[in-house]
Amino acid sequence: MVPVEARRRTVPPPTVLTRPGDEPTAAALLAAAVEVMAVNGYHGSSVRDIASAAGTSPAVLYHHYESKQGLLVRLCDRGLDVLLRATEDALDDAGPDPADRLGAIVEAHVRVHMDSQRESLIGNSELRALEAPGRALVVAKRDAQQRLFDRVVRDGVRSGRFTTAHPDEASRFITTACTGVATWYRRGGPLTDDDVVTRHRAIALDAVGCGR
Amino acid sequence: MVPVEARRRTVPPPTVLTRPGDEPTAAALLAAAVEVMAVNGYHGSSVRDIASAAGTSPAVLYHHYESKQGLLVRLCDRGLDVLLRATEDALDDAGPDPADRLGAIVEAHVRVHMDSQRESLIGNSELRALEAPGRALVVAKRDAQQRLFDRVVRDGVRSGRFTTAHPDEASRFITTACTGVATWYRRGGPLTDDDVVTRHRAIALDAVGCGR
Amino acid sequence: MVPVEARRRTVPPPTVLTRPGDEPTAAALLAAAVEVMAVNGYHGSSVRDIASAAGTSPAVLYHHYESKQGLLVRLCDRGLDVLLRATEDALDDAGPDPADRLGAIVEAHVRVHMDSQRESLIGNSELRALEAPGRALVVAKRDAQQRLFDRVVRDGVRSGRFTTAHPDEASRFITTACTGVATWYRRGGPLTDDDVVTRHRAIALDAVGCGR
Amino acid sequence: MVPVEARRRTVPPPTVLTRPGDEPTAAALLAAAVEVMAVNGYHGSSVRDIASAAGTSPAVLYHHYESKQGLLVRLCDRGLDVLLRATEDALDDAGPDPADRLGAIVEAHVRVHMDSQRESLIGNSELRALEAPGRALVVAKRDAQQRLFDRVVRDGVRSGRFTTAHPDEASRFITTACTGVATWYRRGGPLTDDDVVTRHRAIALDAVGCGR
DNA sequence: GATGAATGAGATTTCATTCAT
DNA sequence: GATGAATGAAATCTCATTCAT
CATH class of the missing domain: 1.10.10 (Arc Repressor Mutant, subunit A)
Known part of the structure; x- marks a missing residue:
């Protein structure tokens, strides 16, 4: 098989x-x-x-x-913990400027999706294979991650640092694109990991209308 | 099952x-x-x-x-034909301004992913289930779609209309985010279809650094 | 398949x-x-x-x-008719010497198994696939063919021309071996058809103890 | 079915x-x-x-x-091992006289085809159902068995004990007829097992032109 | 009379999972 | 605690055959 x-x-x-x-x-x-x-x-x-x-x-x-399903739950759960933790740590270490903060969490998000590429892939594409109890848990963590981004973007808009008219959509736009990194990234490809991170930071900032 | x-x-x-x-x-x-x-x-x-x-x-x-696999191939193939055709038609109808052109193909891409949401979902997430012969065909069409975006973004940068320093990455950023619409879109949700389109156009233009 | x-x-x-x-x-x-x-x-x-x-x-x-089974019956039936007819014709044309007669029917049997190799193969190996009504018919013809050989061998023993102590077993020995020709014969092999016939005639005569 | x-x-x-x-x-x-x-x-x-x-x-x-096919291979392979072993043992135990030697291997061959009638039947009629890898193995053993007979018959001819002009064809004639025993033999039939053996020995010797 | 669609049973094989030892 | 055997359901796919047209 x-x-x-x-x-x-x-x-x-x-x-x-x-x-x-x-x-x-x-x-x-x-x-x-x-x-x-x-x-x-x-x-x-x-x-x-x-x-x-x-x-x-x-x-x-x-x-x-306990079961194959249990294995999947554990796998997704741990993967999301890693992602959430990395994102929260990035926020803790970042300064107050919304641009810095968004850049920091984009970097964290992208790095996890390169470093733990396979777990990320599974956590994204096998949500539908999760059965009720585990699914709720995983969806909750997934939403929490999204809300971290939403909050940073909203803060940036509120402070005038970001000019986008659609903060929530921009926030999802960014997480979706950065999550997609796990889909195409290949170690040893044309870009170094740092290149990938740098460019995603830059594009994400553009996407929220942040003239740097 | x-x-x-x-x-x-x-x-x-x-x-x-x-x-x-x-x-x-x-x-x-x-x-x-x-x-x-x-x-x-x-x-x-x-x-x-x-x-x-x-x-x-x-x-x-x-x-x-011929087989379950054959059914999948037909399904993905037709779905991509629809997407490609819609995108090409959008370019044909668009004027010369790169911003208009990018907006037009973002709109086409997003609309297909809302209208044919399920086909799009499958075409994206079941690539790995495709076996060799069909896979090549589907990957080729997928790449063609990406190149349509790449060309528009490059043209915009070349003409000075877009200011992003990373046109290819921005292009992929945008298609990835717009493809993701099929993941979360629900008919009758808080946004009308036109809202979704409008906002993605706007964010995509921001993402390439197009002060409108 | x-x-x-x-x-x-x-x-x-x-x-x-x-x-x-x-x-x-x-x-x-x-x-x-x-x-x-x-x-x-x-x-x-x-x-x-x-x-x-x-x-x-x-x-x-x-x-x-009528059915796949009907096709098989027709096929076996016709094949055996050909075989029986050829054997009877050979007897009709042969002289009174038991050695000539046995030689003649061995030749007929072997030739049919080379000329209609595939029908013969099926008629032999697919008896078990025949269902009741057709099977009886085919078995009857198969037995008739065996009895033609039995009679010739017995006649030869009775007349003193053949010396075997086991005429019925020798008869079956011979038909079995000659039927087997259909198993290994390949057109264009090392022996000509005439060679195959000549050698089987000779060996069959030996097998019944016929000093020529 | x-x-x-x-x-x-x-x-x-x-x-x-x-x-x-x-x-x-x-x-x-x-x-x-x-x-x-x-x-x-x-x-x-x-x-x-x-x-x-x-x-x-x-x-x-x-x-x-592993599969139904694997079961068939195992079955044919073991059956042929039994046959080969029995034939080789018979040769080991036989004296130097070619007539004794041929008689001994005919006996062995016939006994195996009565004792392991069903395995023998399958080993003969299902060769065509064997797929490539297993088939080669089985054909090789089948050929080895034939060569054991060929050698004994040739030796008898060389030493002048057998007079047949066609040793290889006579050898195949004999194995084919003796293999056929599995086709018609029924325990409790008109002949005892020993009768069957005795008669096949006698006819086989006749078939190679061995005046006893 | 010929053709493509349909049918329902059954083919081989694999599944997630449990149980003795 | 670890292993090989077992289990029954279900997987994909093919079968001989019939029916509208």
């Missing part, structure tokens, strides 16, 4: 989701799920695919996770 | 993809596939789901389409 | 089974069935395979034959 | 193919496959037929065998 390359056994642990305290098998399974699901999607990835990408068996997976 | 609501039989025919000359069953199947796959994705939608949403049986589906 | 080579449309009509009076379509279908079933067996050949090897559609097949 | 009688559960374990070390379920499935396929052929036997003849479900079959 899963193409050849996803079956390799030695999966470099996607460090973002693995914390030292975790049991290594559970972490390997989560990492394998990221690998496999990023390529084939939730419904296109079988429990056997995931388990064997982690070098174990389905039975082991069920020892660590 | 597919939740109850996706099984309803009364599917408003997604007129964009159905031409009067088509055999009605084949068209109904295509329409049903759009309905079902937009909700559950390609791998999450069974052939039985699709067939019964069209009021027939899997065997009938295989009489009209 | 059927490998590539069996799908070609231009099937040289296997003249043995086609008589000038037949409707050409019915004959083409029979010929196609021989082609396809010889390669894939009855259960391995679909009605669609057969029809398209004949350049038509399943519906046409059902216009000419 | 398979008629009633083939569905009975009480299958006498075909001990030839079942070794004590085997997992019982895998062995039962192999035994059931032999039963069912001997009656209906490979394409005429469904995975469900086989599984339920073994008292399990298709899913269990796929836990033990």
